[in-house]
Amino acid sequence: MDTEKRKAQYREMFGRVADALGYKFSPDEEIVDFILEQEVTLEKKHGNPFCPCQGLKGNREEDMKIVCPCIPFNREHFDAMKRCWCGLFVHKDVEDPDELEQLAYSEFNS
């Protein structure tokens, strides 16, 4: 698997999903490139581009919910932060992703 080619494919496929959900790739291109590269590494190792910022649970039902982009399965939480957990995707109106705070799920859900 060619890493750069796969990253380009992720951008097309994941961008399409994110766009429909009101998200876009982060304007921080360095972060985007780094995370996508981690996902290629995970796909080479595990067969799927899992979110590199969340741990695998070891069972398919749960792990499939963290294949990137995992926005559909974490919608309320991510909408509250205006970003996905990694910060790969942000709400379309976000111009400065550094202003966004990561909110632990336990904190969001309390």
Add this chain to the structure above:
Amino acid sequence: MEEENWTLAAQESELKDDRKAISLNGQNILLIRKDDEIFAVENRCIHMNCKFTRGELNGYNLKCPCHDWEFDIRSGEMTVASELKLAVYPAKIDSGTIYIEMGD
């Protein structure tokens, strides 16, 4: 009154395990027979382009075999995010022949 534009898609006898993947007008489509109804859905997951041909059907929910994303074959909507939709086409069976309406 809108004019119907039915296109011959397959013979009902060609379905195997109530399914048949076809290509029509450049579109990959999966025909699914459930009970006495026939459904026609885009045979490409919006997520990573996987084909649904071997996807599990639970009620009206078709699960992508690659990453388990589920879509309602009646509306095309993803079960947990209705904004994500597969194309669905009106379909009917007439005397053992399956027709779908591709639109313009």
